[in-house]
Amino acid sequence: MYRIISGQWKAKRISAPKNFDVRPTTDFAKEALFSIIENRFRLDYSSISVLDLFAGIGSISLEFASRGCKDVTSVEMNARHAGFINGTATELEMDSQVNAIRADVFEYLKKNRNRKSYEIVVADPPFDMEVAQYEELISLVLKNNYLKDNGVFILEHQSRTKLQHPNITDTRKYGNVSFSFFKPNENTVEEIEDTEEENLPS
Secondary structure (H helix, E strand, O other): OEEOOOOOOOOOOOOOOOOOOOOOHHHHHHHHHHHHHHHHHHHHHHHHHOOOOOOOOHHHHHHHHHHHOOEEEEEEHHHHHHHHHHHHHOOOOOOOOOOEEEOOOOOOOOOOOOOOEEEEEEOOOOOOOHHHHHHHHHHHHHOOEEEEEEEEEEEEEEEEOOOOOEEEEEEEEEOOEEEEEEEOOOHHHHHHHHHHOOOOOO
16 A cells, blocks of 8 residues: 555555555655655656656556656556556546556667656666666666656665666665666767767768
């Protein structure tokens, strides 16, 4: 069970079937996360797009939708969980805002390179994921234009998992859960020069 913290469906409790093996972000951690998003990034929910990776049963996706976000894409490998997100969104009349896609996150990111950019990308992978997989996930998001220039990638992980990356701007710890914040890649001098060379007449 989880609770929608704010917005249209504030205090609404969402209960998944008992046989679902899920670990929704705790209400405490989620409330802290959205406080950071609102105070630091000052984004207008009604005008942003969100990509929610490893969406589980929709705790983060439905929170964004409740707060007015009209474009939430949820990627979840488990078909029943993805169906639960879509079903709950329909029940709460948020089905036009939330689109849950059943897919492996890594394959989804590889297949949809450079197709769409988002103001916010959130990922809550399994806590037992290897550091090498975290690194692959970070690389796929940052190197394939999933983030807009003013965007942020927020990665949830165990606090004991220490991530190091030049794009990390902050990590906030809430008990066993931490959120690491990544800025978008910036074009390097070499990349700019390569682009200029490609555009030169042959």
